[in-house]
Amino acid sequence: MRRIPVILLLLLCLFFPADETCALGAEKPWFGGLYTGFCGFSEQTGLPAGEYLTAGLFAEPLNIPVLNPALLCGVLIPLSPANTGGMRVQVAAELTIVDLPVSFLKNRFYITSCFSPGVGAQYLFALDYSTSAFSVLIAPLRIRVGDGVFTVGSIELFLAEGTGARGWGFTLFKAALFLF
Amino acid sequence: MYGKYRIKSRLVVLVWVIILILPARDAEAFGSDNAASGVGLTFSTNTFYGSGRSEDSPVPPGLYYRGGLAWLPGKHLEIELYHIPQITPRLYSQVFFGGSAGYWMLERKENSYLNAIVEAGFLYGLDRTKLLNLKITPIVFGCPAFRYAEKFCTVGLLFDLDRKRLSWQLQLLAVTLYL
Numbered sequence: 001m002r003r004i005p006v007i008l009l010l011l012l013c014l015f016f017p018a019d020e021t022c023a024l025g026a027e028k029p030w031f032g033g034l035y036t037g038f039c040g041f042s043e044q045t046g047l048p049a050g051e052y053l054t055a056g057l058f059a060e061p062l063n064i065p066v067l068n069p070a071l072l073c074g075v076l077i078p079l080s081p082a083n084t085g086g087m088r089v090q091v092a093a094e095l096t097i098v099d100l101p102v103s104f105l106k107n108r109f110y111i112t113s114c115f116s117p118g119v120g121a122q123y124l125f126a127l128d129y130s131t132s133a134f135s136v137l138i139a140p141l142r143i144r145v146g147d148g149v150f151t152v153g154s155i156e157l158f159l160a161e162g163t164g165a166r167g168w169g170f171t172l173f174k175a176a177l178f179l180f
Numbered sequence: 181m182y183g184k185y186r187i188k189s190r191l192v193v194l195v196w197v198i199i200l201i202l203p204a205r206d207a208e209a210f211g212s213d214n215a216a217s218g219v220g221l222t223f224s225t226n227t228f229y230g231s232g233r234s235e236d237s238p239v240p241p242g243l244y245y246r247g248g249l250a251w252l253p254g255k256h257l258e259i260e261l262y263h264i265p266q267i268t269p270r271l272y273s274q275v276f277f278g279g280s281a282g283y284w285m286l287e288r289k290e291n292s293y294l295n296a297i298v299e300a301g302f303l304y305g306l307d308r309t310k311l312l313n314l315k316i317t318p319i320v321f322g323c324p325a326f327r328y329a330e331k332f333c334t335v336g337l338l339f340d341l342d343r344k345r346l347s348w349q350l351q352l353l354a355v356t357l358y359l
Contacts (some may be wrong), residue, residue: 040242051244052243
């Protein structure tokens with residue numbers, strides 16, 4: 001049973017060879033850029049209720065069509081209500097599972113786009129290290145369009161020490177724009 | 181109870197099918213009879229700000245989004261019906277239903293790309309909060325000819341009819357996909 005995801009992944013690689021799957025063009029000129037987004041957290045996470053802005057830098061050093069890793073480092077800023085106690089530093093690693101070209105979106109965005117679901121993990125800690133949290137990320141709706149990666153509705157599951165989950169978070173929208 | 185959630189989840193799936201399938205129509209975007217209609221699905225971020233102390237705010241703190249339908253009759257008007265549910269800290273613990281009438285400041289010509297909008301509307305919450313709403317969107321990119329419109333930095337003034345208090349609303353990014 002455990003082999004099934006691996007076999008599916010290999011089949012996807014066969015159907016979508018590397019030169020067709022990269023939305024950034026054959027030259028692959030980008031290394032990283034800026035990201036920003038909006039998110040919130042459930043009560044169990046211990047983070048103050050509110051809307052948070054997340055912003056920072058990301059790097060995607062390997063431009064590979066399958067299991068493409070990215071590193072992110074930024075801050076989580078409470079927007080509403082503005083509350084410095086809720087500010088966190090964010091360090092995350094994400095893995096784009098596969099880039100699948102979606103030709104019908106060309107009618108909408110006029111450039112090649114790829115459906116790029118991802119998973120990841122992130123570590124959040126307060127500026128004074130008084131509190132920290134670890135979460136896993138699931139981003140099923142992620143689209144790579146031109147020089148950007150846009151995520152809608154990704155879920156974060158916060159893990160408690162020991163076993164079980166300790167609440168959840170939700171990222172409404174995140175835009176990562178390649179700049180360098 | 182289970183049936184209710186099943187219907188909800190089916191509705192969500194239906195909405196996503198509409199969003200993903202309709203753009204696949206093989207239509208030319210510009211100057212074609214098959215170009216998008218003036219009806220669109222609209223999604224946006226939505227931030228509520230109290231005018232002073234947090235207990236003065238008519239809206240409980242949390243992450244909200246805004247989703248609905250937009251209709252563009254004529255050259256300037258825009259009619260929107262939408263809902264604004266709370267996502268965190270408790271999913272759908274507060275929902276606002278609202279409508280608005282907007283005026284696109286520059287006439288929508290076939291390929292016009294840049295615009296600005298002023299809007300007036302109302303919001304009605306599940307807890308019977310009633311809010312009047314005035315909004316201005318200084319930057320709008322796109323129109324039905326492009327099959328999308330992106331609205332940036334919408335600022336709104338909310339007036340709580342029961343408590344006679346003012347508060348603010350910010351929609352940093354809104355996207356309308358025209359069908």
